[in-house]
Amino acid sequence: MIISKGIAGNIRIGDIRKEKPTDLVELEWFDTEKRILRLRTVGGQEIGFRNLNGEPLKDGDILYESEQQRITVRILPCLCLIFHPRDKMEMAKVCFEIGNRHLPIYINEKAEVVLAYEWPVHQLLKNRDYDVAVSVRVIPQTQTLKMHEWSRKTKFKITLAK
Structure with a gap:
């Protein structure tokens, strides 16, 4: 070996x-x-x-x-969902939806959001009338945010709306 x-x-x-x-x-x-x-x-x-x-x-x-x-x-290539955002707001909304499902994504140089195929996410994007396609591609790299510890030293405050 x-x-x-x-x-x-x-x-x-x-x-x-x-x-x-x-x-x-x-x-x-x-x-x-x-x-x-x-x-x-x-x-x-x-x-x-x-x-x-x-x-x-x-x-x-x-x-x-x-x-x-x-x-x-x-x-190796795999079946992927490819999302083409129309503007920055649509990009933010879709990335938020995907992030809430804890799925890793790849954003390429053409500003396409690429993720491994998941039927529920595909249906969600289609139902909300986003420009999404299914294709076989190589996902070159996925980076996910990894939170290892929470600190009380953060500068922002979270409040609930009434």
Whole structure:
């Protein structure tokens, strides 16, 4: 088994100097934030990976590299909901609705909101007449807000309306 303790770069970013045989680890989008992985590559090699820096894995990340080979990540495509907001207010409303369901989203450079397909969310968006489509895509990265502790030192106050 090959042991890796960090990301050694990305084949899509930067200067990869030497071409060498590349084996792939295929991951679902929801596995990219896991800190410890033990899996098989497409070529049948077993690899154990511990993500010491905590950054989510991206498509093309190099998990292992030696003189003979490199092992990189390929994120598999999945069925997705793609929302095209008409304005900033619509973007805010939809992101609020999705956030209330604790679903991770990805907002790409075209300002599309992309999330893994969920039938109830699809029905919600269709019923509210939002511009939503279903497509098979790669979700390159999802970031969710992670709250680890609450503090009494916050500066804002919450009041209830009468």
